[in-house]
Amino acid sequence: MTVDPEPVPSPRRVAVVGAGPAGLYAAEELVRQDRTEVRVDLFDRLPTPYGLVRYGVAPDHQKIKSIIRQLRRILDHPAIRFLGGVEFGTDVTRRDLLAHYDAVLYAAGASVGRRLGVPGEELPGCCSATDFVAWYSGHPDVTRPPLALDAERVAVVGAGNVALDVARVLTRSPAELERTDMPEPVLAALRGSAVREVVLLARRGPEHARFTAKELRELGALDGVEVAVDPAVLPASDAGAAVGVGGRGLDLVRAVQANLRVLGEFAARGKRGAPAPRRIELRFLARRTACWGSGGSPVWRSSAPSALRTAGRPAPAHTRPCGSARCCTPSATAARRWTAFPSTPSAGWWPTTRAGSRRRTAPSAPASTSAAGSAAGPPA
Incomplete structure (x- = not known):
């Protein structure tokens, strides 16, 4: 048989x-x-x-x-x-x-970059950091600078690592950027940039900022760049870090404390010797109200990439x-x-995982997800 x-x-x-x-x-x-x-x-x-x-x-x-x-x-x-x-x-x-x-x-x-929701945001010279980052990274959707680089002073609205990236790229010398994989048209635009000062505007205090200490220290290592912080806005002690995280974990408290130490170092430097050719100011407790324009350009801060979260x-x-x-x-x-749609799982870096970090939140799928279930899900 x-x-x-x-x-x-x-x-x-x-x-x-x-x-x-x-x-x-x-x-x-x-x-x-x-x-x-x-x-x-x-x-x-x-x-x-x-x-x-x-x-x-x-x-x-x-x-x-x-x-x-x-x-x-x-x-x-x-x-x-x-x-x-x-x-x-x-x-x-x-x-x-x-x-x-x-x-x-x-x-x-x-x-997609999120909007600030303030009057004048649509004026020329105001753009999302999403577009600005895409431009200097060579994204095919953004082939031209989203804002003119003919202003000496630029404001960046945000208190995270993307805001620091934008500030660093705008103030780092083109010679240093030539050693990266930045596209040549972007390098050419940055070589002709008139930007000499970048002001980071954060709505809340430094204990609430979501920078990482490593990225903050990079600002202090930029050649020919002065980093300024008003010492009056810094908490008087490490206890301020616990206030900033609202009791959400010891690791986060330590991260905030590390940020505050770096910011304290910047504040302690003050102005030493001859002024640097470029400057970054970290300004906290700054309320966003409006962007006023005249002749097609914003008057306040000249240019303002927004480094809010994306959508x-x-x-x-x-x-x-x-x-x-x-x-x-x-x-x-x-x-x-x-969760009601077994054939519709999703993966992503929720909510704050850094790009490239390993699998803690990716992939992420509802517990009911099944590999076989193409007939399930909401109406197409």
Whole structure:
């Protein structure tokens, strides 16, 4: 008597929308698990992968950008395929993907700058740091400077590492930037820049800032740049750090204390010797009210990139996986809306994980997610 061998199950097929670090790490987890064979297609609107690492990390941070070598090894896996130049909602819809894949995972990220919501924000010379960072990183969507570099004084609204990146790029000497992978047209524009002073405006006090001490220290190491902080705004003791984090953990208290120590060093320096050719001022407790213009240019601070957090790019209504008008990838607070849709998991760096850090929050998917469930989910 002969016994027919059991049929070999076909590999599960998963589509991942977004080929940044979150999407790549999610794909790697899917093909490495040993419960069922999975093949992954990574879709991205851009012709190249790596997302935020390629187009969001400052060019002078080559150590962070070196994570691309690890991400490239993921793309070399025979079960993972990259499909670039495919825009979700235009070239392919959610209905298309669900018709050809067992599951769809969204890792498209947040690519749109948030607005300040103040009068005059639309004036020439005011732009989102999202656009400014994309420009100096060589993003194909932003080929020209989003603001003119003919002003001597620039304001950057924000109190995080992106604000520090913008300030550092505007004040670092072009000779130093030539050693990075910054595109030549950007270098040419920065060589002709008239910017001599950058003022970082933070709404709250220094104990609430979300810089990292490492990035702060980089400002103090810039050649020919004076860093100024008003000592009157610094807490009198380390106890101020606990106030800044609201009892949210010892690690965060230590991080704030480290920031305050660096800011204290800047404040203690004062003006020593001849003035530096360029200057960065960290100004706290600054209220945003309006941007006034005259003759087509803002009067106050001359130029103002906003370094607030980003938001998701809206997807066409018929492709939104969760019926939201806001974006096609949810924030952490909105993740609960996705749990009812087994074929709609998501991956991302929620809420504050640095680009390239390993898997603590990526991939992230509802507990009910199943690799097989293409018929589930909200109406397409």
